[in-house]
Amino acid sequence: MALQAQAQLFETRAEQAFMIDAETGTVLYSKDADKLIPPASLAKLMTMEVVFNALKSGRLTMDDAFLVSEHAWRTGGAPSGTSTMFAELKSSIRLEDLIQGVIVQSANDGCIIIAEGMAGSEENFAQLMTERARQIGLTKSVFKNATGLPAEGQLVTVRELAMLALHIWREYPDYYKYYSQPDFTWNRIRQTNRNPLLKMDIGADGLKTGFTEESGYAIVGSVDRQGRRLFAALSGLSSENTRAEEARKILDWGVRAFETHEVFAADEVVGQAQLFGGEKGSVALKARAPVAILVPITNRDRLIARIVYQGPLQAPVEAGMPAGTLKVWIGDTLSQETPLFTAESVGTGSLHSRAMDAIGELLVGWMR
Secondary structure, three states, rough: OOOOOOOOOOOOOOEEEEEEEEOOEEEEEEOOOOEEEEEEEHEEEEEEHHHHHHHHHHHOOOOOOEEOHHHHHHHHHHHOOOOOOOOOOOEEHHHHHHHHHHHHHHHHHHHHHHHHHHHHOOOHHHHHHHHHHHHHOOOOOOOOEEEOOOOOOOEEOOOHHHHHHHHHHHHHHHHHHHHHOOHHHHHHHHEEEEOOHOOOOOOOOOOOEEEEOOOOEEEEEEEOOEEEEEEEEEEEEOOHHHHHHHHHHHHHHHOOOOEEEEOOOOOOOOEEEEEEEEEEEEEEEOOOOOEEEEEEOOOOOEEEEEEEEEEEEEEEEEOOOEEEEEOOOOOOOEEEEEEEEEEEEOEOOOOHHHHHHHHHHHHHHHHH
């Protein structure tokens, strides 16, 4: 297929950015999305994933209570001068309250209390975080603590942060609601949700902000508007106001600037793969479901779609065999990858046709 590419469709002041559509999996924007950066409080998304997974599997309940240790109190509580829910030393706190403290108030003490309660120590819990990250497909992120406080070797990417947010929304709908909770009161202290997107009229319902001296201001946000859900992660911004504005702009643009387009219907042949030694010289390929993608409303003809496979394929082939990938680019961004399978069975060709294929391949190899 030959749909032409388009230059970058959007510009942001973020040094790293990534945005994805939840329904189609279309990557709408990517800028240095695989650079490893300190996560700051965005690490708390992974902390909560571990907790939500334990709740979903029945290993924890919302009524389970955890003790506030001196380490949790000093490192993440009132004496720490960091984000805290002001948990009292040696008190016992229900898990549901700790979850709200972590999500709404970005409570470092809440994270450490949970980590120690689930794994015995924050170090052990951080190992669980990294192990769980690998299980859900995050191949680069490494966690050293539950809070996101500075730690050597603790690194993530904005691509994986956005994919983590999408995973949390998809896998834990009963708990995702906490990310849009406007405020939470603990120890008679009311704190409002730190996510600036929630106060904007853009359909935002999550997720988290972060800041480090090294990588600047960061945010992972989501909107659900006009039948579309988008997740975006940005880092490397210069201030809180810039972070809020750039996050609003990219999510708003994602909703307004794209429309869903069905590229191929169910069972529609996507293309052909060259076949070696078969009854015929090629085999039809198709996806297992309709292929839909978000395309720019303007210049929608300036898109690239290519079938990528290692070939030629070797006969015989059975229908339904994995055979390649349909890759689609929007501008410079690889936006979607869809596995392709053989749409038909093709048997082994005659001795003569196989000999001609071998000669043809020899000539092609010589020219290469």
